Every structure is written in structure tokens, then in C-alpha cells.
Amino acid sequence: MEFLYLLLPVSMLFVLMIAALLWWAVFSGQYDDPEQDGKSILEDDDTHGSDD
Amino acid sequence: MAKSPFAISRALTPEELRARRSALVRLGLAWLAMMQVMMFALPGYLRRDSYGHDNLEVLDSAIVLMNWVSLTMTVPVVLYCAWPVWKGTLRAIRNRHVTMDVPVAISMIAAFVPSVYATITRHGEVYFDSVTMFIAFLLTARFLEERARMAIDNVRFATQMKELREPLMAKSDRVAMWFIAVQLSIAAIVAAYWWMVDPVLALPIMVSLLVMSCPCALALAAPATLAAAHTMLAACPDLDTKQLHQLFTGARKITNQNLYGALVFHLISTPLAAVGLVTPWLAALVMFISSAAVVANAWRLCRMPVDGSADSAHAMAG
Numbered sequence: 138m139e140f141l142y143l144l145l146p147v148s149m150l151f152v153l154m155i156a157a158l159l160w161w162a163v164f165s166g167q168y169d170d171p172e173q174d175g176k177s178i179l180e181d182d183d184t185h186g187s188d189d
Numbered sequence: 190m191a192k193s194p195f196a197i198s199r200a201l202t203p204e205e206l207r208a209r210r211s212a213l214v215r216l217g218l219a220w221l222a223m224m225q226v227m228m229f230a231l232p233g234y235l236r237r238d239s240y241g242h243d244n245l246e247v248l249d250s251a252i253v254l255m256n257w258v259s260l261t262m263t264v265p266v267v268l269y270c271a272w273p274v275w276k277g278t279l280r281a282i283r284n285r286h287v288t289m290d291v292p293v294a295i296s297m298i299a300a301f302v303p304s305v306y307a308t309i310t311r312h313g314e315v316y317f318d319s320v321t322m323f324i325a326f327l328l329t330a331r332f333l334e335e336r337a338r339m340a341i342d343n344v345r346f347a348t349q350m351k352e353l354r355e356p357l358m359a360k361s362d363r364v365a366m367w368f369i370a371v372q373l374s375i376a377a378i379v380a381a382y383w384w385m386v387d388p389v390l391a392l393p394i395m396v397s398l399l400v401m402s403c404p405c406a407l408a409l410a411a412p413a414t415l416a417a418a419h420t421m422l423a424a425c426p427d428l429d430t431k432q433l434h435q436l437f438t439g440a441r442k443i444t445n446q447n448l449y450g451a452l453v454f455h456l457i458s459t460p461l462a463a464v465g466l467v468t469p470w471l472a473a474l475v476m477f478i479s480s481a482a483v484v485a486n487a488w489r490l491c492r493m494p495v496d497g498s499a500d501s502a503h504a505m506a507g
Binding site: 138148149152155156159160163164166168169 | 206209213247
């Protein structure tokens with residue numbers, strides 16, 4: 138029984154952290170246009186290649 | 190090309206972007222809380238009176254603890270994630286016009302308040318898992334509906350789409366209103382009956398019936414079909430009048446299938462819930478499955494052959 142007093146707060150802390158991360162990720166715009174984000178690597182502008 | 194359910198169909202205005210972000214956060218948080226609460230609800234489902242006195246004592250104190258944790262996680266879901274529902278209900282009350290938010294709010298209260306009472310008095314069943322599940326599934330259905338609605342703007346056949354859209358939306362609204370009225374009265378009558386016969390069963394049965402009275406599938410019927418029709422139009426913009434007519438006939442047919450299919454589905458599951466065979470969490474799942482089936486049926490429109498142009502449409506929309 139006693140282990141619950143440790144595990145329950147730990148799991149709630151985890152949930153809180155995940156919730157905060159999700160909040161931050163969405164409101165920083167990471168999910169605004171997943172379709173375009175997926176394509177962006179293919180539509181990369183390669184014309185000015187790097188030096189090497 | 191396959192599209193993500195979270196993809197957007199056009200550039201959004203700042204307000205739309207803000208609305209989309211908060212809808213997404215509410216949705217994500219509801220799913221997160223739902224999975225946690227389901228886990229904490231497990232000991233309650235495993236409990237049997239035959240476990241022996243000592244074991245039951247330990248289990249019951251664990252269940253009380255778990256119930257409190259579930260309560261803490263359900264409160265933000267009910268207050269924050271379900272905020273659009275409360276707002277819609279308040280507006281409905283002010284305008285004296287029943288919308289789909291009203292039965293949803295009633296089912297949330299009917300499941301949440303007795304659960305809080307049971308948690309505090311340490312006696313009786315809790316339905317926090319059903320509440321969070323219901324809200325998470327509902328928000329998912331609404332998110333898809335909103336996306337389907339947005340997809341309709343911005344197309345060459347905008348006028349024709351409008352002509353297709355208005356009667357279909359009006360019809361599905363009418364069907365949904367009748368559905369809500371009938372379901373709410375059934376829930377009230379059945380709950381009253383069980384209250385007299387077996388008060389212990391009255392609450393779970395009423396909660397199941399109220400959860401099933403949510404017309405999510407009906408609400409999705411028209412927008413999902415319209416979104417599919419829109420995708421077809423975007424994929425082959427050079428349809429002639431005959432092909433357009435063909436597409437719209439198909440769209441009307443599929444909307445009717447969706448509406449009446451969802452109705453029949455609910456008609457079948459309501460008696461099962463009324464005799465106590467459908468638990469509240471199962472009712473939430475049933476609601477979600479019917480919504481998903483409606484969306485899947487609507488996307489069949491993209492596979493409908495519209496004469497010569499079908500192949501190209503299929504390739505782009507499928």
C-alpha cells in the first residue's frame with residue numbers, strides 16, 4: 138500500500154510535465170501545418186549548395 | 190496523396206489559428222487525462238466481493254486513493270478541455286434554443302457530480318473514466334468536423350457547393366434535434382423506471398443513455414461528406430455539369446446513408462443500454478465508433494467513379 142504514496146505523485150508529476158510540454162509544443166506552432174512540415178525536407182532549396 | 194487528419198486546407202487567419210491551437214491542446218490534454226484515468230479506474234473494475242476480507246480492505250483503500258487521483262485529473266478536463274461545450278450550453282440557454290452542446294453538458298454533469306459525491310463519501314461507483322473518455326472522443330469528433338467545414342471554402346465550385354451544403358446541413362440539424370429530444374426523454378423515463386426497481390443501476394444506465402444521446406455521428410454526417418465532395422472538386426477542377434451533378438447526387442446519397450445509418454445504430458444500442466448491458470465507458474466508445482464510421486463512409490465519395498476523371502481524382506484524394 139505504501140508504495141502508492143510514492144508512485145501516484147510521481148505519475149501525476151509525469152502527467153503534468155507531459156501536459157506542459159504538449160501545451161508548449163502546440164502554442165509554439167509545431168502542429169500548425171504538419172502537411173507542410175513533412176514536405177519541407179523535399180522542397181529544400183539546394184541551389185546554393187554548401188562549400189564541401 | 191494521403192492527408193494527415195491534422196493537416197489544414199488553406200492559410201488560416203490569426204483567429205482561426207488561435208482557435209485551432211487551443212482546440213488541439215484541449216484535445217491532446219483530454220486524451221492524456223483519459224488514458225491516465227482509465228488506468229486509475231482499473232482496480233475498481235477488478236474488485237470482487239469474493240476476494241476475502243483482508244484483501245478487500247487493502248484494495249478498497251487503494252481504490253479510494255485512485256478515485257481521488259482520478260478526480261484531480263478529471264477536473265481540468267471537465268473545466269478546461271470541455272470549455273467550448275459549457276460556452277455553447279450557456280449560449281443555448283440564453284437564446285432558448287437547444288443545440289448539441291446541451292445533451293453533452295447534461296451527460297457530463299450526470300456522470301461527474303455523482304462520481305465526486307461517491308469519492309468524498311467513499312461509497313458507490315465513480316465514472317471519471319467515462320467522463321474523460323466521453324470528452325476526449327467528443328473533442329476528436331468536433332476537431333474532424335471543424336476541419337471538414339474549413340475544407341469547403343476556397344474552391345472553384347463555391348456557389349454550387351453552397352447549394353449542396355445548405356439543404357444537407359439543415360436536414361441533418363433537424364434529424365439531430367429530434368434525435369436529442371427523443372434520447373433525452375428515453376433517458377429520463379428509463380432512469381425513473383430503474384430508480385423505482387433498482388436504484389443502484391439507475392445512475393449507470395442513465396449515464397450510458399445520456400452519453401449515447403450525443404449526436405456526434407449525426408453532426409459529422411453532412412460536414413464529412415461535404416469535405417469529401419470538396420476534395421473531389423479540388424482534385425479534378427474541370428468537371429462538366431453532368432459529372433458535377435453525378436458527384437452531388439452521390440454526396441446526397443452518402444449523407445442520407447450516414448444520417449440514417451447512425452440513427453439505426455443508436456436505435457439498436459439504446460434498448461441494450463436501457464436494460465443495463467452497456468456500461469458508461471462502453472457507451473462513450475460506441476459514440477466514438479459511430480462517428481468514425483460516418484467519416485469513413487463519407488470518404489468513400491472520393492472513390493466514386495465520376496466518368497473519365499475518376500482515376501486522377503482517386504490518385505490525388507485516396
